[in-house]
Amino acid sequence: MERGDHKGKKKHIPVLAEKLKRFGLRATPQRLAILEFLEGNTSHPSAEEIFRELKPHLPSLSMATVYGTLEVLRKEGEVQELTIDPERKRFDPNPKPHNHFLCRKCGRVYDLPVDLSALTLPADIEGFWVEIFTVDFYGLCPACKK
Numbered sequence: 001m002e003r004g005d006h007k008g009k010k011k012h013i014p015v016l017a018e019k020l021k022r023f024g025l026r027a028t029p030q031r032l033a034i035l036e037f038l039e040g041n042t043s044h045p046s047a048e049e050i051f052r053e054l055k056p057h058l059p060s061l062s063m064a065t066v067y068g069t070l071e072v073l074r075k076e077g078e079v080q081e082l083t084i085d086p087e088r089k090r091f092d093p094n095p096k097p098h099n100h101f102l103c104r105k106c107g108r109v110y111d112l113p114v115d116l117s118a119l120t121l122p123a124d125i126e127g128f129w130v131e132i133f134t135v136d137f138y139g140l141c142p143a144c145k146k
């Protein structure tokens with residue numbers, strides 16, 4: 001399962017198993033594979049994509065396990081759930097706040113290195129107390145723009 005969008009060294013399986021135990025989950029091969037797949041993955045996969053990628057290696061994998069594991073990882077702050085794609089939720093194992101770009105042609109979601117720290121809003125807008133806001137970018141990626 002070598003993919004270009006994995007970077008850095010994979011954590012050892014015992015480390016991932018320990019993590020699952022900390023989250024109250026039994027370290028099954030299915031859940032370990034999901035964690036391993038997500039590690040360093042910058043392709044922002046949907047639950048369906050994760051399932052499709054892992055299923056050939058793990059015939060016993062179910063969609064319910066993928067959904068259930070992602071939900072626990074989200075609650076534990078291990079993955080971000082992205083809403084940039086109106087067609088499906090995407091998951092990002094990078095917990096740091098950063099911006100995303102959805103290409104309207106190829107449908108890929110990229111990390112967009114843009115600094116929005118200069119963008120400020122008043123926290124109180126006519127009585128609405130803003131605690132969080134997100135900015136998503138849409139257009140054509142460098143490959144599709146050619």
Ligand code: ZN
Nearest residue numbers: 103106141144
């Ligand atoms: Zn594109």
Ligand code: MN
Nearest residue numbers: 092094110111
């Ligand atoms: Mn990202």
